Amino acid sequence: MDGHKENPAARLGVQGVKQSSFNSNHYTRPPTKIVRVLSAFINGWVGHRFQAEIELHDHAINLTVSTIQNKHHVRIDRETITVRGYQGAKTTVAKYWLPEDQIDKANALLLHFQQRRGAIQ
Numbered sequence: 001m002d003g004h005k006e007n008p009a010a011r012l013g014v015q016g017v018k019q020s021s022f023n024s025n026h027y028t029r030p031p032t033k034i035v036r037v038l039s040a041f042i043n044g045w046v047g048h049r050f051q052a053e054i055e056l057h058d059h060a061i062n063l064t065v066s067t068i069q070n071k072h073h074v075r076i077d078r079e080t081i082t083v084r085g086y087q088g089a090k091t092t093v094a095k096y097w098l099p100e101d102q103i104d105k106a107n108a109l110l111l112h113f114q115q116r117r118g119a120i121q
Contacts, residue, residue: 033057035113037064041076041098042106048083048093065096074106075099 031039033056040056052061065076078094085091098106 034064034067035110038068038106038110042103042110046095046097048081048095050083061096072109074109075102
């Protein structure tokens with residue numbers, strides 16, 4: 001042992017967290033999946049499940065959309081489209097977006113989540 005203390009954040013795969021802030025009670029947590037997705041929708045994101053995996057790191061966008069709609073009462077619109085999937089085969093997916101008349105409701109929900117996590121006083 002060389003006396004070097006391993007950063008527990010690095011061991012857990014968390015990048016960009018200093019040792020001292022990780023051990024405090026006030027470290028910054030990454031946003032939750034629902035906050036990431038809701039923020040993306042508010043900022044005009046339109047996409048389907050394959051795009052959501054890459055761009056939002058959400059591997060089950062259909063479930064996240066369902067939660068936003070059914071639990072939090074913010075409507076997310078969708079349409080069925082055909083895209084190229086595995087090995088170029090055509091597959092049917094839903095394309096999702098936040099309609100303009102739901103933006104205020106979505107912003108209020110986002111503010112609620114941020115306040116609950118202590119990100120905003």
